[in-house]
Structure formats: C-alpha cells, structure tokens
Amino acid sequence: MKELTIDVELLRRFEAGLDPRHPERSAIPARVLGYGEISTVIAIDRPEQAHLAFKRMPMFKDEDEIQGYVGLYEEYVRVLQEDIGVRVAAGEMVRLPGTYAGRLVVYLVQERFPAGSIGNALIHRLDMEERRQLVLAVLRELRKVFAFNRQHRGALELGIDGQISNWAVVPFDESAGRPAGTYHLVYLDTTTPLLTRQGVEQLNPELFLRSAPSFLVWLLRLLFLQDVMRRYYDFRKVIIDLIANFYKEQLPEMVPAMVETANAFLASEAAEFQLAPLTVQEIRSYYQEDAWIWRLYLAFRKVDRELHRLTGRQYPYILPAAIRR
Helix, strand or coil: CCCCCCCHHHHHHHHHCCCCCCHHHCCCCEEEEEECCCCEEEEECCHHHCCEEEEEEEEECCHHHHHHHHHHHHHHHHHHHHHHCCCECCEEEEEEEEEECCEEEEEEEEECCCHHHEHHHHCCCCCHHHHHHHHHHHHHHHHHHHHHHHHCCCCEEECCCCCHHHEEEEEEECCCCEEEEEEEEEECCCCCCCEEECCEECCCCHHHHCCCCCCCHHHHHHHCHHHHHHHHHCHHHHHHHHHHHHHHCCCHHHHHHHHHHHHHHHHCCCHHHCCCCCCHHHHHHHHHHHHHHHHHHHHHHHHHHHHHHHCCCCCCCCCCCCCCC
C-alpha cells in the first residue's frame, strides 16, 4: 500500500482551530470534499498536504472504542485487499489528543485522488457506452465481495457501500478529465468497516447514532439502524443503490441504460447469485424514499445544531448546507 506523509502536528492545530459550521473560516482553512454516514471528508488548505484527504470522525467516547474501531478498520481493509482482491485507497488512522464537545476525535487520513477521477464526477464527462463500462467495472468489484461472502457465509462476511462516489479511477488524465487508457477502480469508503463474524456484526451500531439528534436516537435505533446496516450485505440492494446514484447526480435519463447493464450482468457474470432482474420503477421508488429520509434526517440534525448553539454547547459535526437530490 502507498506510504503517506502526514503532518500530524498540522492536523492537531487544524482540529484545535476548526469551525465545524464554516470549515473554510477555520484558523487553518479547509474545504469539504464529501459527507459520509459517520465521517466528513476534508481537504486542508496547505500545499504540503494537498495529496491527502482527511476523514474526520468525532464520535468516540473512550480509548476502548477507538482501539476496537481501528482494529476492525485494519481487518476490513486487509480482507478487502488480500482475500477479496478489491483495491483500497491507502489510509492511516490518527488519534488526536484531547476532546471536542466531550468526544474523542479520530481522522482517517487517506490518499487523495483527483476530483474528476471520482465516479460521481466522472459520469458527467463520459458518453453512454463509457458510463456503462464504468458501472460494469463497479459491478465486477462488488461481485468479488459477494462471492467471498457466499464462500464464507456464517463465518466471515463483509458489507460494502458500492455507490458510484465511493470509487476512483486510476490512472486518470487530469488535463483531459478522463481515464488514462485502461483503468482500474480504487475503493474509498473504508470508514464504515462493516464485517460480520459468526453472523454477528463487529462494527458497533451505536457509532451510526452518535451524530443523530438525541431526540431521534430511540426512533432510529428501533426503526432504521439494523435495516440500514444490513442493506450493505445484500448484493441486489447494493446494486439498486448504485444505480439510484444517477438520480442523485441529476442524470435520470441514464437509469434505464444502467438497469439494462445491471440485468445483463446479473444474467451472465453473476448468474450463480440468482438475483431477480431490476426495474426502473424499483430504482425510482427506492431513490425517492431514500432521498426523503436523508433530507428529513439532515433537517433534524440542523435543528439539533441550533439547539446546541442556543444552550451554549459545542456541536462537533460538520453538516452540508444542502444536498441536491
């Protein structure tokens, strides 16, 4: 794996001067690259760290939680790369001293790829056939994971979030904004290391709830938590989520072609899974429900942030101003 050069002292100073509401106004300015389920991806405005992406996770209660999480992350990455054969972005966990809003802060510092090489940006530059080939390449990577799960069912299985924004294309020609010839994919989303051993989920599900408003935690735990986590172990649902990304990326006209591509793949290269064909209506319904849930969830998180402000408490999370869906 690629070796990273991390300025830990700079990261400490960045965290000490961070303005979570306006990261660009922090003592050391930063730019948000993306938002995940349990982390926010940041680029720190320093030339010597321009090759790195910083995934900030301020949700740990104690050192035992951090050690358990880091150990699981390392195992997840190892299995993905060595046992399954999925290329993963080089990364290193950095635990910072002190707390923010009473929470211990950990960063996953990852190799940073050109913005145009990330799948959700790339699909806007490719023609129809190239988009098909990109989705097919993602499907082939996902098949590796679920083939491994079939072989190790009940013993060791991995969940994976296969959405298009979780993949980078390498090599990539930045001047042309296109892949540089024959490419391979690199998986980026390792901060949610979903892994079951003997059928038991190893990732502490409560970590998903740490960023949730306190007045919603009980409802999310009751109604959504297990369903959200289990969807990433279901090959068909992961494919549905992948194709639904085209709605999120304002490319609805591409969905029928992507459904056709996925169904051809399921009938040929993944026939042993015996998965039912997908339909455009199914993808649309899934996306509409998912988008509604996440819009509502973000609205409640913003209410929670305002309640923190009104009561004089620090709010530790970085929230998007708005997400176009």
